[in-house]
Amino acid sequence: MVAPTNTRICHFYRQKRCRKGANCPFLHDEPASAQLVTTSARPPACMFWQSGTCTKGADCAFTHDPASTSSSNSAHTSRPECMYHLQGKCRHGEACSFAHSTPTLPIKPPTNRHPLLQVPAISKEQPKTTASRCALQHVTSIIQHTQTSNDIQKITELPQRQGVSQNIVQETEESRDAESHRDLVWHAIPGSHVQVRFGDGAVVEDVMTAFDSTRIALSKLPPDASEETIRSLVNSFGRVEDITLFEPDAGNESAPARAIVEFDSCLSALNAATALNELAVTSSLGVTSICAASVLARAGERGVASLRSNSIRLSWYAPSRLAYAHYAAIMHAKAAAKRLDKRTFDNREVAAKFQKPTWNQHTSFTVVLSNIPLSADSLHLSRFAGATDVTLGRPTYDEYRAILMLRQILSTQFGDLESLETQATRPGATKLKALARFSSPTAAEEASAALHNKQQSFLGNGPLWIERIYSIKYTASRAQFLAQRHDLELLQAEDRGDYAVKLRIYDVDANNDPVDPVTIRVYSSEPKALGKLKVVVENLLAGERWTDESGAGVWDACFAGVDGEELLAAANATGNGYARRDVHRRSIHLYGSQEGQAFLRLYLWHELESLRSRRQQLKVDKAMMRRLVTGGFARIQDVFGIENVTFNVAARTLEVRSDDVDQNTIQQILDSSSVPALDLAVAAAECPICFCQVSKPVTLLCGHVYCATCIRDHYMASAARGDTFPVVCLGEDGTCGVPIPRMDLQRLLKPDDEAAMMRSSFLAYIRARPNEFKYCPTPDCPELYRPTAEGTVFQCPSCLSKVCPACHAEFHEGSSCAEYREAKAGLGGDESFRLWKQKNSVQPCPGCGMHLEKISGCNHVVCAACKTHMCWKCMGVFAATDIYGHMKAAHSGIFD
Known part of the structure; x- marks a missing residue:
């Protein structure tokens, strides 16, 4: 057992994480004062x-x-x-x-x-x-x-x-x-670290992203800070659930104090961390310190943006040998030393030095030649030196064994070494180079500090030089890479002047077999130059968003389903580029040459129009409603196919995808079935869906009664895949509007339908708040984050990308947010979208910020995302009952 060598209490022992046991140099006994x-x-x-x-x-x-x-x-x-x-x-x-x-x-x-x-x-x-x-x-x-x-x-x-x-x-x-x-429950969104709390009607009550937390960490507090001091700081931001204060260690009472504060909501924690960071805090005894505050993220990483690299470039002298050129006369040897010094032999610059003879030496005078390549032979070298004879010395070191030794040192002394790649050099180069990549920036920093400019015995006592390399990794599906291969190879071969900015493509494995996805790395020792190439690569990999002639993005609901997946697969099979859907952002992105993208636009547009022309939406009246919910809908599915018929009970619509269908066709199918017609004279308790006497009643909290089949198999099934929330009672001809309690929804919905409803409600909630939540910029990544001020970086727990939550892009290594936006603007950036908005009079919704375009009609506009009623003329927000009076009084009418 090792006696403790320090009087301080072991920090890890307090947290019950110390793994050293009796060998720990710190105390494991708590003092009398906790x-x-x-x-x-x-x-x-x-x-x-x-x-x-x-x-x-x-x-x-x-x-x-x-x-x-x-x-x-x-x-x-x-x-x-x-x-x-x-x-x-x-x-x-x-x-x-x-x-x-x-x-x-x-x-x-x-x-x-x-x-x-x-x-x-x-x-x-x-x-x-x-x-x-x-x-x-x-x-x-x-x-x-x-x-x-x-x-x-x-x-x-x-x-x-x-x-x-x-x-x-x-x-x-x-x-x-x-x-x-x-009794509200947090639901995890499948495939992500997002948690959502739902209330009655499946409406979203709160959202917690991977980077959100109800806890914040406070550091650099005054040493004598008390719990009352902390509570006075945080009480104004929301309900405080708990405060844990860590006093300075014994013997170091002047050290800053730390605390962890837990709130009842993640929004309160975020507001508190933002407001308290770098705030001057004064204790009850008058001691003032500048506080540091940060949110303790639940998943991923959240911290201050800093430029750290996990890669280093190593260089050292290439192996060489000495050669001894012999001359008959001393005058010839001295002349040869002057003549041969700094001359090139086999693409190497030779150093020549006359070797001072001994006092009794009268013949065979020697010139020592250094930096001679290992491939040199004595005959060739004799002719080069004009010597009577040449003796070759041993190599300074063995290159193969040196690489093995270097790999062993890096992997065993500084952490996990992901790769060590030797780099090609020009013929006759005096230095060899390699690129080492570690699993963490800390390992790279430690290796650089320990080995740089230090002599190494395995290199013949030559020095090893280390240079920090900043690199960024991208991945692309093999289909996307093949479509963009030509453009990427042009970037790879481009000469970028003095800056050693490189782009490497890893599309095959060690056995030369194709890999999917393909990895693309951009690296440099100069952060500024790296940032410029980063923007170019990211714009290329983002592809071209598919827009129509007016500049608006093209999207259809079919792209989110099987039909859209098959349509895109057929387009990609033509070999004219690559088309990818982004369901979260409801957009289609095209990759490849300009000619290939033009072909994909025409092909997709033609097929989409064909799908839309076959889609017919019919209004459902009371008489048809009863027939549909009592067996007629199943009959229609048999005729047109289950995948081609959609029944929206709440909206009273029936959508059928077919080349030849109308109201009469549906009516004929219903008439040919054995479903009885609705007797409008029935005055008994009516089901709000089928409008007939209730069968197997289901009573909601508001008192309205439904047929069990109607509410379960039709209303709940259609509401689960809709986009209107909360889900409300349809009683009193649709005017009841009371949200259906969450426990009733769980009782009425099948597990798959409940999951679908929760996801639909969540997506509708996020779409209605484009300024509050953003998706991770990696394509198809489901993680969300809340925008924050400049100087913060998130690491996504799903795709592991580093995200700048101020620029809404991958973290721009080596560039500030302003520099990144300037570089992006220089390449076009969002300028085309801004010009299109200006040309088409597109304005952001004052409620949620979503961009709206009014094509025709009066100036009363309702946002499809957040349902805000606004005056298009002045963009003022009004109640639905007041807006027409405002337009007449303020704008002399409801039209332009």
Whole structure:
């Protein structure tokens, strides 16, 4: 065992992460005065230890003292109860900042009966809320296992749980409503790290991206900062759930303090981190420090933008040998040394030096020739030197063994070495070069500091020079690469002057087999030059967005489905370039030569028009509605095919894709079926969908009754794939409008339909907020982020790309945001889009920022994304009932 050599407490031991055990040079014993200050004065009793299930033993952060059972009341009352634990959904477990105490019920037994005999009476009526059911089950379990009056007394003394009704049996409707609104669940969006919280009607309540968090880290605080100081800083940004203050280590009381603050929402945390960063903070004793604040991201990486590289370029002298040229006379040798010095032999510059003879030497005088290539032979060299004889010395080192040794040193001493590639040199070059790539910038920095300009024995005691290389990696599908191969190879061969900016393409593996995707790397030792080429490569790889004659992007809903996938595959099979869909941004991108892109535009437009011409949308009246939902829709699917028929119950529309279909055709199909016509004289309770007497009733919270088949198989199925939210009751001829409770949606929807509805609601929510959320710039990457100020960089947890959340592009290594935008503007950038907006009078929605184009009609415009009602003349926002009065009063009419 190694005795501690330092009086400081081990930082990792505090976090229970120290792996050195007894060999750690720092102390593993906490001092008498605790360094970690939290909001509770004493750890609460371990509820798992009390139930005999705790597995952490002495490492448990909670009290295992038998006396703690009776004293846990006071410990628990110092912290509020965890609302999510009450609901059985807390994900933090023992690490939760809120109390997880055992629930209790106020049992008041009559004087003539034992308290335990009251349990059956309590359980006759089951509570309706999740929290109450869990509490009742837990308490019943405790009572059933209690054998003594002392245990019964302990039950009655358990701390009352916050949020649980004093009498579970007599729960009111108001408490059930409050519970249903509070019981919101975070849903993970498949394929991404985004989490969404949904409410009634499947409406989005909140979105948490991978870079969002409810926690922020505060550092560089005054050494004497207290919890009250922290709370005064953060209270104004939202509800604070917890504050953990880390005081300076013992013996270093002047060091800045640190703290972690947890809010109830990620937006509060983001606002607090933005406002508190670089803010002057003064403690109660008058000590002032400049605070640093940052969000603790849930996934990926979020930090200050800095230029760091995980690549280095190594160079060293090429192996050579010495040669000894012999001359008969001393005067000839001295003349040869002057003549041969700095002359070129086999593309190498030779150094020649006369070797001073010994005092009794009278014949065979020598000139030492250095930097002689290994391939030189004595006969050729004798003629070059004009010598009577030449003796060749040993090589300075073995090149093959030197490369092996260099690889071993880099991989074993500085971390994970991803690759070491030797670079081609011109014939006769005096130096050899290689490019080493590590898994982290830290490893590259350590290797550079340790090896640069240091003599290495395996290089014949020659020096090794290291230069930092900044590189950026791109990937493209093989289909896209083949379409753009010519343009990429032109960039690769382009001469960029003095700057060593290189572009390399890795389209085959070590066995020379094609790879998919293809990797493209851009690297340089000069960050500015790298940034310029980066913009060029990114614009090339982004392709050309498919637009129509007016400059508007071409998109159709079919491109998001199987039909669009097959259409693009057929276009790509022609060999005239490559077309790719971006479902998130609803756009088509074209790659290849200008002629190839022109062909793809014509081909796709012709096929799209053919698809659109076969798509007919029919309005559904009451009589047709009943026939459709009672078997007629299945008959129509049999005639036209399931994939060619879409029934939107809420919008009362039927869409059929066929060359020859109209209202009469549909009516004939329904008449030929065995479905009875609607008797409009029926006055019994009507289903809001089929308008006939309810069959197998399903009652919603608002009181309207539906046929089980109508609401499940038709309304829910069509709403799950729609884009109108919240999903509301259709009662009272569609005027009810009460959002369907989330629990009812779960009960009515099939699992696949529920997932589809949640995703549709989420996508509609994001589309309506283009300024609040942005997609990762990598094509088809599903991750979202919130725009932030300049100087921040995100690393996407899905595609691992570095993103600049201010420029909404991949992080521009070596360039500021202003320099990047200037470089992009010089290549055209978004200038064409700006000119098109100006020419076509396109304006951003004042509600969500989405660009709108008014082709005809009056100046009352409704945004399709956020449903904002606006006056197109002045872009003012008004209620739907007030906008016409405004246009007449302010603009003398509703038209231009």
